Amino acid sequence: MARIPAPERREALIDAALRVVARDGISHATTRAIVAEAGMSLASFHYAFASRDELIDELIRTVVERAENEVVPSLDPHLSVRERIEAGLLRYFGHLKARPSHEQAMLELTWYALRAPERHPLAVSQYARYREFAMAALQRATTDSGITWTLPLDQVAQVLVALTDGLTTTWLVDRDDEAALRYIGIAADTLSRLADAR
Amino acid sequence: MARIPAPERREALIDAALRVVARDGISHATTRAIVAEAGMSLASFHYAFASRDELIDELIRTVVERAENEVVPSLDPHLSVRERIEAGLLRYFGHLKARPSHEQAMLELTWYALRAPERHPLAVSQYARYREFAMAALQRATTDSGITWTLPLDQVAQVLVALTDGLTTTWLVDRDDEAALRYIGIAADTLSRLADAR
DNA sequence: GTGCGACTGGGACGATCGTCCCACTTTGAC
DNA sequence: GTCAAAGTGGGACGATCGTCCCAGTCGCAC
Structure with missing residues (x-):
């Protein structure tokens, strides 16, 4: 060797x-x-x-x-905030479909860390990082749109992380693409409603 | 013995x-x-x-x-559909807070089943059962309200399951009660918007 | 070239895993 | 009371786990 x-x-x-x-x-x-x-x-x-x-x-x-920000909303200025968010979620879903075992591994590592009290902080920092990614994505979605959020951005990001988690888990179990796409549309509605035109 | x-x-x-x-x-x-x-x-x-x-x-x-239906919406006729759903989600959250290790165990069993191809159907039937519970809860939420759903009920139930999953996972990691309550409010908004007055 | 520290391979340690065997005790039908 | 069947306890099996030891080999500063 x-x-x-x-x-x-x-x-x-x-x-x-x-x-x-x-x-x-x-x-x-x-x-x-x-x-x-x-x-x-x-x-x-x-x-x-x-x-x-x-x-x-x-x-x-x-x-x-290493985790990359997979939820990158579109910046196309012709798109609404809702459409930008949906584009980001669709991008994440594409990534999930392309590498399901990778996302499953990430979640398994979370559960593993959650089992030992001394490793709990690892899981917490993992989700803190997801939240950072979510914040960046959300900020990007409202760039140059004259739109702000009705909640503090980090709170909206928390919602996005939870929505993404639900998408990941249920899709990994059911592998139901149509349900996932419906869910993405509804999640985009939900998030865009947290944005408000000033 | x-x-x-x-x-x-x-x-x-x-x-x-x-x-x-x-x-x-x-x-x-x-x-x-x-x-x-x-x-x-x-x-x-x-x-x-x-x-x-x-x-x-x-x-x-x-x-x-054995799994019990933890998402039982209120039947109080004075409440709106949205409030009924929120009451149901709050009830589930109360259950989650009271027995976090039980919910964690359920999810661990899901991931365990997901790892072996021959056990995958077990995970699928687990989520099918969750969907049944969700359907019953949603039906209950619109009882006597003259309100129907804009999507087939089982599709709304799929959304509820994913929303609940996201809530469970993120709360188990962060143990952030305030974020969970915010999320529940937003999830109730989301679902009630899938209901439409005729 | 020499020597020392960094690195490698193989084999072995005790612990623990799932499973099994077998002698034994209890139960219930007749 | 007899006897087959059902249930029990303890100890053992081989496999695999994480870890470690140690003799040996390589690279590099001097």
Whole structure:
């Protein structure tokens, strides 16, 4: 095996771990499974990480950092705020359909973190990050429209996160595209009603 | 140990398993943990169940059957449809706050079922049952009000399930009561707007 | 080139997992 | 009372888990 400095190995192991979690679920993300995915030996694992828990914690932190803003509303000036929001939600839905196992992995990591009290803050910061993304998306949706929100932006963002969560969970279970599209339309209505022309 | 016929023992084991999952998470719901919770020996377990998988499957089926309709809207004739729906959501939220670990267990079981293809139907039927509850609740909310829905009732119910899911997940992470109450108000707005006076 | 620290591979540790076996006790039909 | 069937307890099986040890190999500063 090629000799790889520890920091790079940590990255490679985290990447491998995410692939394993997405493919097989976190319960199958054993040290051996992760090491096999990364093409390493067990010794290399424990040379880079003190324990499996340390890797999983680092994995959660990493996916939270890496998470991209998938809900990017359209900026087309011809569109209404509602249409911009709907465009953003549709973009997220496209991403969800393209990589369902990735979103499922993210949620599994949330539940995993939620089970151990000392890991709870990881889940909280994960959702704080989602809220940031939501805020940015909402701000973008009202840019150059002369429209403001009837609630503080972070509160609207909280609603958007919850709406997105509901979409993700129910679609992952039912895989009902038509229901998802209906829901997106209704969610866009709901959010745009929280915006008010001055 | 008292001698208990196998069918009763199956019930007792399922009850014990649900308690373990709610308290410690499904990853800690090992045969030994379940057996200890039920105060039995391992032999009794495998006398009642062929395998742990059989018990978990039966557990999911049982909680889906047992699940009670927590979203029961008010029937107070003085209330508007929107207020009735909000009352129902508030009732569910009260239940969620009173037994968060139970709701967390239900969701963990969903994700568990979602991981194995042969168990996927269990998750689907779980959400089908939620949809039934939602339909009953929505029907109740418009009783004697001369109001109908602008969408087929089962489609409105799908929206309610997704809205409730979003509420549950985000509250379990953030434990933000105020945000939950705001969200409930907005969700009630959203749903009542799908109802139309004839 | 030498030497030291960084890195690797393989094998092994004890703990815990799901499952099973078998001798034993109790129950209920006859 | 007899006896087959039902139910029980304890201990053991092989597999797999996270972790660790240790001898060995490589890269790099000097």
